[in-house]
């Protein structure tokens with residue numbers, strides 16, 4: 001591949017209808033904070049390299065940590081990387097989340113208004129406390145509470161200037177509509193990969209496109225445990241070989257072909273991973289190639 005992606009030629013996309021433009025590919029922060037995480041001396045250069053490449057959208061969560069005692073680890077790491085970065089960070093948007101707990105390293109939902117009110121405050125501090133949280137996403141709906149109950153403290157946090165924009169995650173179309181009755185949202189983050197194609201069938205992707213919401217596909221490569229299996233999908237491996245790019249680039253190009261609303265947030269804990277992933281922005285697939293992957297996955 002001759003062309004290289006840099007901060008100068010990075011493609012941008014509008015975040016929802018916010019009027020804010022961010023890089024057309026983001027960085028997922030989770031692998032830098034959960035089990036088997038690398039030392040900070042490895043992670044901070046990964047974030048710095050992403051910024052050098054022109055990435056201006058970073059996804060995180062209060063729960064990207066090892067357990068409850070380690071809560072907000074990833075937000076603090078990102079804040080440390082941003083404040084130690086020598087370049088311009090004025091356009092960088094950090095999208096965090098709240099609503100999941102990590103007792104003994106497990107993942108449980110807690111959408112109680114008290115918990116959300118408290119975690120928003122701690123996220124605000126963990127991200128530096130100097131400006132509102134750019135994007136706060138409700139991580140996963142907790143059915144012990146109505147969406148209105150859970151999102152009311154979020155709406156209040158917008159009104160008091162703790163949060164700038166709101167997103168939702170792991171929501172159905174019906175739940176997104178309920179959320180929008182409470183507070184404006186800019187983004188929806190649901191699982192979408194060659195193995196998890198539900199957004200194509202449950203109406204969420206189409207709804208996002210119609211309504212001008214950004215769709216953030218999580219675990220685009222199947223996640224930390226499964227990403228190495230992409231090589232085993234022959235249609236993807238063959239296209240990668242033909243085009244002289246990685247299987248990761250093929251998957252990201254395939255996802256991006258699905259809707260203009262899509263903004264992938266591949267996770268990385270190595271510089272080589274994010275360097276490779278940004279190059280997916282210059283990989284294009286024909287309709288026939290997209291269908292070939294569709295049939296194989």
Ligand SMILES: NC(=O)c1ccc[n+]([C@@H]2O[C@H](COP(=O)([O-])OP(=O)(O)OC[C@H]3O[C@@H](n4cnc5c(N)ncnc54)[C@H](OP(=O)(O)O)[C@@H]3O)[C@@H](O)[C@H]2O)c1
Nearest residue numbers: 028029030218219220221222223248267268269270273276
């Ligand atoms: N909303 C939710 O419920 C939810 C759930 C899960 C994830 N997420 C978000 O979505 C983001 C992405 O998902 P994910 O991190 O779980 O999984 P993923 O992006 O599917 O896969 C991440 C793994 O793929 C490897 N990788 C990435 N790009 C690569 C490349 N170009 N070449 C080689 N290896 C590459 C990384 O390896 P290295 O670590 O070695 O760099 C990393 O461990 C997360 O980081 C998080 O921000 C949200």
